[in-house]
Amino acid sequence: MPWFAAAAFCxxxxxxxxxFFMAPTDAQQGDGYRIIFLHVPVSWMSMFIYVVMAFWAAxxxxxxxxxxxxxxxxxxPTGAMFAFLSxxxxxxxxxxxxxxxxxxxxxxTSELILLFLYMGFMALQSAIDDQRRADKAGAVLALVGxxxxxxxxxxxxxxxxxxxxxxxxxxQAPSMATIxxxxxxxxxxxxxxxxxAVALMRVRCxxxxxxxxxxxxxxxxxxxx
Amino acid sequence: MKDAFGLSAIYxxxxxxxxxxxxxxxxxxxxxxxxxxxxxxxxxSVGTDVEMLRRIAPGVLWVTALLATMLSLPRxxxxxxADGTLEQLALxxxxxxxxxxxxxxxxxxxxGLPLALLAPLLALQFYLPTTSILILATTLLIGTPVxxxxxxxxxxxxxxxxxxxxxxALLVLPLxxxxxxxxxGAVDAxxxxxxxxxxVSLLTAMLLVAGFFSPMATxxxxxxxxx
Numbered sequence: 001m002p003w004f005a006a007a008a009f010c011x012x013x014x015x016x017x018x019x020f021f022m023a024p025t026d027a028q029q030g031d032g033y034r035i036i037f038l039h040v041p042v043s044w045m046s047m048f049i050y051v052v053m054a055f056w057a058a059x060x061x062x063x064x065x066x067x068x069x070x071x072x073x074x075x076x077p078t079g080a081m082f083a084f085l086s087x088x089x090x091x092x093x094x095x096x097x098x099x100x101x102x103x104x105x106x107x108x109t110s111e112l113i114l115l116f117l118y119m120g121f122m123a124l125q126s127a128i129d130d131q132r133r134a135d136k137a138g139a140v141l142a143l144v145g146x147x148x149x150x151x152x153x154x155x156x157x158x159x160x161x162x163x164x165x166x167x168x169x170x171x172q173a174p175s176m177a178t179i180x181x182x183x184x185x186x187x188x189x190x191x192x193x194x195x196x197a198v199a200l201m202r203v204r205c206x207x208x209x210x211x212x213x214x215x216x217x218x219x220x221x222x223x224x225x
Numbered sequence: 226m227k228d229a230f231g232l233s234a235i236y237x238x239x240x241x242x243x244x245x246x247x248x249x250x251x252x253x254x255x256x257x258x259x260x261x262x263x264x265x266x267x268x269x270s271v272g273t274d275v276e277m278l279r280r281i282a283p284g285v286l287w288v289t290a291l292l293a294t295m296l297s298l299p300r301x302x303x304x305x306x307a308d309g310t311l312e313q314l315a316l317x318x319x320x321x322x323x324x325x326x327x328x329x330x331x332x333x334x335x336x337g338l339p340l341a342l343l344a345p346l347l348a349l350q351f352y353l354p355t356t357s358i359l360i361l362a363t364t365l366l367i368g369t370p371v372x373x374x375x376x377x378x379x380x381x382x383x384x385x386x387x388x389x390x391x392x393x394a395l396l397v398l399p400l401x402x403x404x405x406x407x408x409x410g411a412v413d414a415x416x417x418x419x420x421x422x423x424x425v426s427l428l429t430a431m432l433l434v435a436g437f438f439s440p441m442a443t444x445x446x447x448x449x450x451x452x
Contacts, residue, residue: 061445109402116399123395127386136449137382141396144378144442151403 004197011190035093036180041188043086045195046114047149049079053121054146057139067203069135070210072142073125074202078195080118087111110152117145131210234319238327239334246335252300253335256293260340263289264347275352282351283361283412290340290365291401294372297336298393301328301380302447315451322444329370329377329440337369360415360425364408367428374432374439375400381446404431 016037053075060069090111091102102108121138128134211217246253267285268278305311314324344365348358379397386392411424 113399113402116395120396120399123392124382127383127392133449133452137446140378140442140446140449141382144400144438 004193004200008190008193008197011186011193014186014190016187035089037183037187039086039089039093040184041191042082042089043111044188045191046079046082046086046111047152049075049082049195050114050117050142050146050149053079054142057142060135061139061143066135066210067207069139070203070206071199073122073135073138074199074206075195076118076121076125077202078198080115080122082191082195083111083115083118087115107152110148113148114152117141117148121145232323234317234323235327235330238314238324239331242328242331243334246331252297253339256297256336257339257343259296260289260293260343261347263292265350268350278351279353282348282353283357283409285351286344286348286361287365287368287405287409290344290369291372291398291405293340294336294369294376295394295397295401296390297332298376298380298397299390301332301377302384303380306384306450311447312451315447321447322440325377325381325440325443325447329373329443332377333370333373337373338366341365341369354416357412357416360421361412363425364411364421364428367425367432368404368408371404371428371432371435372401374435375404377443378439378446381443381450384447384450404428407431 053072056068056072056075059065060072087108090108094102121141124141125134125138128137208217264285267281271277271281302311305314315321317324341362345358345362348361353361376393376397379393379400382396383392407424407427411421411428414424415421
């Protein structure tokens with residue numbers, strides 16, 4: 001876990017350095033485009049975390065395992081944070097580029113719905129006192145909400161609106177300069193590492209909280225002291 | 226048992242629910258009154274300009290129908306859960322998902338259908354032209370079952386929780402957004418001469434998908450609640 005945190009820190013510094021000092025100023029957008037180094041990785045993560053969360057929720061429902069449900073609830077706050085950051089940085093970028101903070105565009109709307117889904121998941125879990133019921137009810141909700149993910153991902157292609165299409169794909173040559181791409185990928189990796197570190201830290205807390213009566217928790221070195 | 230899909234179970238549940246609602250008519254009438262009153266508030270609050278009312282009418286009617294559906298959602302399972310009927314239903318040999326379908330159908334007959342039938346009348350208050358009214362009624366007829374189906378997931382997830390009503394709103398409203406967009410979009414598209422077919426087809430597709438998946442999710446959630 002400390003390694004992931006350290007990796008997240010180093011990659012963020014490297015990504016920001018590449019993004020701010022090495023990448024050239026964009027011909028059309030000026031320096032304002034630099035927010036994509038935060039915006040794009042954060043948006044990717046917000047969607048990807050939901051998929052991972054739904055995956056753990058499904059595993060928890062199918063195999064009735066406790067740890068996977070804990071993973072799902074540990075991921076939700078991070079995902080919500082990324083969804084919020086994605087909307088926020090998008091708004092900051094939209095003001096100088098589109099001349100408005102917000103448009104009712106398909107991708108923005110569906111990202112907003114994603115944020116609401118994260119909040120609904122957390123609200124439902126915190127409203128149920130019985131842990132096992134909370135886990136399972138949350139899992140059902142997470143699986144229902146997963147229909148939104150493809151809608152966000154393909155919204156740019158399905159509806160031709162203000163939000164531009166993806167500039168990075170696995171199959172074609174990216175439509176941006178290599179140095180910009182490196183900066184963005186570094187930031188994406190940093191977001192990954194951050195997510196892993198924080199989710200693991202949170203799941204450790206959840207385990208300790210739930211198992212505080214068991215013998216092995218009381219035998220821990222930190223607790224005996 | 227010959228009846229593998231629980232068709233007779235669906236029939237009996239619908240029958241029972243309708244009978245119960247008939248005995249307590251106010252349960253079914255309150256959401257309708259809510260619908261009428263709230264839509265009437267809009268012309269009073271935003272002014273009676275004909276053009277503007279015509280423009281906001283589909284949105285107002287849809288949002289209010291959505292809220293009326295949502296407010297009556299707790300009725301779907303709450304009472305059966307409180308008096309133990311739900312547990313008996315879960316124990317019976319017929320599949321629980323069939324019972325869920327029956328309950329949702331009965332619920333829609335008692336709230337969604339009257340809402341969709343009442344909407345054209347209320348649309349007259351907003352000076353909507355006849356073609357738009359017809360399309361609005363069609364989209365509501367297709368859309369309200371979707372609302373009922375998605376709502377049943379929310380209702381079953383929050384069964385017996387404190388603050389359930391507000392929580393249902395938080396869970397269900399984000400999932401209602403697509404229905405709302407295409408429902409109002411159909412009326413707008415028709416008004417601007419584009420034709421409503423695309424939106425109506427999408428709504429129907431949503432109905433089919435929700436009709437297939439939401440009873441499964443609701444059944445799973447009910448079993449969790451009954452554990």
